[in-house]
Amino acid sequence: MTVLLATWAGPLSQDFFRRAFAAGTAAAIAAGLVGAFLVLRNQVFAGDALSHVAFTGGLGALAFGFAARTGVFTATVAVAVLLAVLGGRARLNDVVTGVVFTWLLGLGVLFLSVFTSSRATGNGAGAVRVLFGSIFGIDQATAAQTGWIAAGVVVAMLVISRPLLFASIDPGVAEARGVPVRALNVVFLVAAGVMAAQLVQVVGALLLLGLITTPAATAQRLTARPWRALAASVAIAVATVWAGLWLSYLRPSLPPSSSIVATGFLLWLAVELSTRFRLRARQTVPV
Amino acid sequence: MLTEAWAGSVAAAARLSWDLHRDLRLVLQYPFMRNAFVAGAVAALMCGAIGWFAVLRGETYAAHTLASVAFPGASGAVYLGLAPLVGYFGFAVAGAALIAWLSPLGPGGGERHSATVGAVQAMALALGFWFVSLYQGFLSSLSGFLFGSFLGVTRDDVMVLAITALLALGLLAIVGRPLLFASVDPRVAEAAGVPVRAVSLLYLILLGCAVAEASQFTGVLLVLALLVVPAATASALTARPSVGLVLSVGLALVTVWAGLAAAYFTNRPVGFWVTSVGFAGYGLARGTASVRGRWTRRVVAA
Numbered sequence: 001m002t003v004l005l006a007t008w009a010g011p012l013s014q015d016f017f018r019r020a021f022a023a024g025t026a027a028a029i030a031a032g033l034v035g036a037f038l039v040l041r042n043q044v045f046a047g048d049a050l051s052h053v054a055f056t057g058g059l060g061a062l063a064f065g066f067a068a069r070t071g072v073f074t075a076t077v078a079v080a081v082l083l084a085v086l087g088g089r090a091r092l093n094d095v096v097t098g099v100v101f102t103w104l105l106g107l108g109v110l111f112l113s114v115f116t117s118s119r120a121t122g123n124g125a126g127a128v129r130v131l132f133g134s135i136f137g138i139d140q141a142t143a144a145q146t147g148w149i150a151a152g153v154v155v156a157m158l159v160i161s162r163p164l165l166f167a168s169i170d171p172g173v174a175e176a177r178g179v180p181v182r183a184l185n186v187v188f189l190v191a192a193g194v195m196a197a198q199l200v201q202v203v204g205a206l207l208l209l210g211l212i213t214t215p216a217a218t219a220q221r222l223t224a225r226p227w228r229a230l231a232a233s234v235a236i237a238v239a240t241v242w243a244g245l246w247l248s249y250l251r252p253s254l255p256p257s258s259s260i261v262a263t264g265f266l267l268w269l270a271v272e273l274s275t276r277f278r279l280r281a282r283q284t285v286p287v
Numbered sequence: 288m289l290t291e292a293w294a295g296s297v298a299a300a301a302r303l304s305w306d307l308h309r310d311l312r313l314v315l316q317y318p319f320m321r322n323a324f325v326a327g328a329v330a331a332l333m334c335g336a337i338g339w340f341a342v343l344r345g346e347t348y349a350a351h352t353l354a355s356v357a358f359p360g361a362s363g364a365v366y367l368g369l370a371p372l373v374g375y376f377g378f379a380v381a382g383a384a385l386i387a388w389l390s391p392l393g394p395g396g397g398e399r400h401s402a403t404v405g406a407v408q409a410m411a412l413a414l415g416f417w418f419v420s421l422y423q424g425f426l427s428s429l430s431g432f433l434f435g436s437f438l439g440v441t442r443d444d445v446m447v448l449a450i451t452a453l454l455a456l457g458l459l460a461i462v463g464r465p466l467l468f469a470s471v472d473p474r475v476a477e478a479a480g481v482p483v484r485a486v487s488l489l490y491l492i493l494l495g496c497a498v499a500e501a502s503q504f505t506g507v508l509l510v511l512a513l514l515v516v517p518a519a520t521a522s523a524l525t526a527r528p529s530v531g532l533v534l535s536v537g538l539a540l541v542t543v544w545a546g547l548a549a550a551y552f553t554n555r556p557v558g559f560w561v562t563s564v565g566f567a568g569y570g571l572a573r574g575t576a577s578v579r580g581r582w583t584r585r586v587v588a589a
Contacts, residue, residue, distance in 0.1 A: 044405040045348040052508070094401070095519045098347040099569050102511040106562025109509070113556050206412045213405035220402070255420050261413035268406055272389060 011249040020135045020256065023143040024241040026150035027199050028211055032237030033157050034192050035212030036230045039220060041168045045094045046083055046189065047212045049101035050196040051205040053079045056108035057197075063111040073197045079104065080193030084186040135203045135245075135256050142202060149198040156191045164188055165226055203257065210261030211237050218268040221275050240264040314548050322440045326448050327543035330500045330513060333452040335536030336459060337497040338514035340490065342522050344470045347515050348401055349386055349491065352408040353498045354510040356382040359415035366422040372499075379495035382407060387488040448500055455496045458489070466490055467528060509558045513539050516565035523572040538568060 011017040038047045057075025058068040079100065086096050138146075157164075167174040167181045175181045199208045219232035244260025251259075315321055341350050356378045364374025389403045459466075469476040469483045477483045494514075501510040517538035521531045546561030553560075 039402040042401045044401040045351070048348075048351075048405065048408070094345060094347040095342055095515065095522075098351065098511045098515045099519050099566065101351075102509060102516060103562045103566035105508050106512065106559045106566075109556045109562075110559035113559070206409065206416060209405060210409040210413065213402055213409055217402035217406055253421070255416055258413040258417040258420075261409045265406055265410040265413070269389075 011246060016136055017245070017249060019138055019140060019143040020245055021242070023138055023146040023202055024135055024245060024260075025238055026147040027203055027207075028215075028237035028241040029234055030150035030153045030157075030195050031199065031208060031211035032215050032234035033154055033230065034195055035216040035237070036219060036233040037157070037164060037168060037188060038192065038212055039216035040165075040226075040229075043097075044213055045097045045101075047192055047196065048205075048209050049083075049097050049104075050076050050080060050189075050193050051200050051208045052101060052108075053104050054197050054200040054205070056104045056111065058201075059108050059111035059115055063114040069201070072201060073194070075104075076193035076197040077190055080189035081186060084182075084189045087185060135207065136248075138202055146198055146202050149194065153191050153195045156187070160184060160187055161230070169226070207257040207260055210257070210264050211241070214261070214264035214268045215240060218264075218271050221268075221271045236264070236267070240267065310548075310552075314551055319440065320547070320551065322442060322445055323547055324544065326440045326445045327547055328540060329445070329448045329452045331517075331539035331543045332536055333455055334497050334501050334510075334513040335517055335539035336456060336532060337493055338518040338539070339521065339532050339535040340459075340466060340470060341494060341515060342518040343467075344487075344490070345400075346491070346494065347511065348404045350494055350498060350514050351511060352386070352404050352411070353379055353382055353491070353495045354502055354507040355408050356411045356495075357499070357502055357507045359411050359418060362415050362418040362422070366418045375499055376496075378411070379499055380492055382411060383491035383495045384488065387484070387491050390487075451496055451500060455493050459493055462486060462489055505558055505561060509562060512558075512562045512565050513543065516562070516569055517542055520565070520569045520572040523569070523576045538565075542568070 012021065035044075035047070038044050053075050054072045057071040057073070059071070060075065061068050061071025083097060083100060086100065087093070163174070163179045164184050166177075167179050167184050171181050196208060199211075203211075215237035216229075216233040218236050219229045222232055223229050240263045241260055244263045245256055247259040247263065248254050248256040315324065338350070341347060357375050360375035360378030361371040362374075363378070364371050367374075386404055386407055389407070390400050465476070465481045466486050466489075468479070469481050469486045473483050497514060498510050501513045505512055518531075518535040520538055521535035525531050525534060542561055542565045545564045546557055549555075549560040549564070550557040
């Protein structure tokens, strides 16, 4: 019993783990909520693109001598607005996202070349850190900041959640009923952009993608009721973060973002396959 | 790396002028540029055709994901001591199969497709990151891998690319008609006896091959520049499949060649130029289409 307690409580006595735990939980709540809407609206690619755009923003700022942070936030918010506008009346589709996203990454490459030729250092490792982050390496201030930004995003999402849900499920009817569908598009993507900007810097693009897709996809498989799916998505995101962090603590060779994403993916796979099995079993029963 | 530095010093000496003939001779003066032009043309041919179907089927995100799969493929192969290309093709085909298998069919299936693709991508990246942390040596070559480099293309590479493209395009020609049918109206196609699932699996594998080709040049993060941007431009201009396909291939070719030439003269990364040329074309096409649409509407109303 005491051994079991020690394995559970052991990691929490470490400072770096407590910070990772706090920031990870905040990230999971925000990403689970935003991700549920992204999945519902079939816009996962937009979320993914926003996280890569952060890379361009950061490098652009560095190339022109600003703080990387400023660039990351400016770029993601600007692109969120651009995507919402280009998507127009219809819901943003993946082709538009893909075209914009590719061009912005191309710009990122230009900035990378400007930055590296002025500093004369190879920057492969820097790019890797941007893409994969390191949740075990954050300091107290960053953890607190992540918490505040996540809280802001969650509040914004909760405020618009009712009309947004309506607009996501049936945009035509929602617009006819006077819901400002276009404005909601912009607000939602900007909230997603702010979240992406912060989380990319703290946990990396990989973990961000894992947190916006798999929990939401799993939740949608578990229940067809929208509000329950939102709650379930957040709960699953938090649970996978906790489980993944703990796994990485036990096996240090496993990077935390990998273990969190893998936990989420395996959970989703299990739910998806078992649902499919059940549906097939029901279909074969003679009517 | 060495070739790149050398190419940089060469390009710095080259100046663009109004004499097109002289410019062309300058660009094609070195074997590595000739190889890059031929290989770029092969990749453009393949990507233009396969990418047109990707836009029609709404598989843009799948294309991006299959490119990301290159990361665990290549890093895993390097970790195990195999050739990166082997790991890459293995993972791309496996990824294509996984997406096809896990993507839900039936009503509401389309809505969950993007989540499935995203989940597969997240898992692939997680695996890749794990391989990298097991074998740190891969990191040094990562920048070229992510953003590409046209300049190290050898004659053998061109041969491999050409053979792959020939096989893939032959296969596409065989399944082209049922694929078009299944893409435009899957339910009617299924009712008419088209094996929709098999066709979409085959298509995703073809897409994986196209992505593998393109990523040799553009790097895994920029494959959409060849695969989706020309096709999206073509789709904005015409709705007719035959015209669209030809236009898409032509635009891909122009994008690659213009991008290569611009990179040669300006000494800035090819990835930047290829994406910028493509994006400019897309912007023009969208603008034209919207002006044309407004004009037609006014005529109809009058």
